[in-house]
Amino acid sequence: xxxxxxxxxxxxxxxxxxxxxxxxxxxxxxxxxxxxxxxxxxxxxxxxxxxxxxxxxxxxxxxxxxxxxxxxxxxxxxxxxxxxxxxxxxxxxxxxxxxxxxxxxxxxxxx
Amino acid sequence: xxxxxxxxxxxxxxxxxxxxxxxxxxxxxxxxxxxxxxxxxxxxxxxxxxxxxxxxxxxxxxxxxxxxxxxxxxxxxxxxxxxxxxxxxxxxxxxxxxxxxxxxxxxxxx
Numbered sequence: 775x776x777x778x779x780x781x782x783x784x785x786x787x788x789x790x791x792x793x794x795x796x797x798x799x800x801x802x803x804x805x806x807x808x809x810x811x812x813x814x815x816x817x818x819x820x821x822x823x824x825x826x827x828x829x830x831x832x833x834x835x836x837x838x839x840x841x842x843x844x845x846x847x848x849x850x851x852x853x854x855x856x857x858x859x860x861x862x863x864x865x866x867x868x869x870x871x872x873x874x875x876x877x878x879x880x881x882x883x884x885x
Numbered sequence: 886x887x888x889x890x891x892x893x894x895x896x897x898x899x900x901x902x903x904x905x906x907x908x909x910x911x912x913x914x915x916x917x918x919x920x921x922x923x924x925x926x927x928x929x930x931x932x933x934x935x936x937x938x939x940x941x942x943x944x945x946x947x948x949x950x951x952x953x954x955x956x957x958x959x960x961x962x963x964x965x966x967x968x969x970x971x972x973x974x975x976x977x978x979x980x981x982x983x984x985x986x987x988x989x990x991x992x993x994x995x
Contacts, residue, residue, distance in 0.1 A: 807982070807983070809985075814894065814987060815987055816891075816971060816985045816986055816987035816988045817929075817971065817985040818985075819982060819983075819984070822982060832982070864928070864929065866929075866983070868983070873919070873931060873934060874919075874931065874983055876928045876929040876930075877928060878927070878928045879928060
């Protein structure tokens with residue numbers, strides 16, 4: 775099993791550009807989520823999904839959109855990138871009884 | 886409100902010294918508590934969860950509901966323990982949000 779796969783690993787964007795961070799899991803987990811990791815702030819929840827077709831906002835959702843058309847995939851979209859979105863992004867999935875599994879992260883720089 | 890507090894941004898100890906990483910939480914209900922570890926530029930890995938009461942890599946953590954704490958302890962630190970440690974909580978069940986503290990960087994000096 776690959777677990778949780780995130781692509782790309784690195785990305786540089788110009789202010790105002792759009793992009794999609796991909797996240798896929800092969801564990802048939804219902805719950806998936808996106809976090810951003812910033813120095814001194816830990817991991818903050820952006821959006822999450824409890825199943826296909828269901829998404830909800832986390833702690834810092836502004837500037838990000840998500841959708842969940844399948845159980846496996848949970849892409850995160852930046853519609854108009856801003857320098858404040860420079861961060862490391864982690865996708866996670868969760869299913870009983872093993873808890874949360876994290877992807878390897880996407881390091882995004884917005885210039 | 887759900888909240889996880891890790892008061893120390895950095896904890897520096899010498900090899901062989903005891904380690905205690907502090908974690909306090911606020912949650913209305915019965916939370917599930919976790920410790921995650923992140924080695925340099927790697928993904929987060931689950932270290933401990935309170936319901937399993939395991940000891941992983943010599944680390945233990947006991948849930949103290951009276952003090953709302955879940956401190957991580959190890960009697961003798963090793964250099965390879967140097968990493969970022971995050972305390973986290975969620976409600977019971979696999980589909981509850983996981984809320985993280987701000988993390989503590991553990992630096993073990995030789």
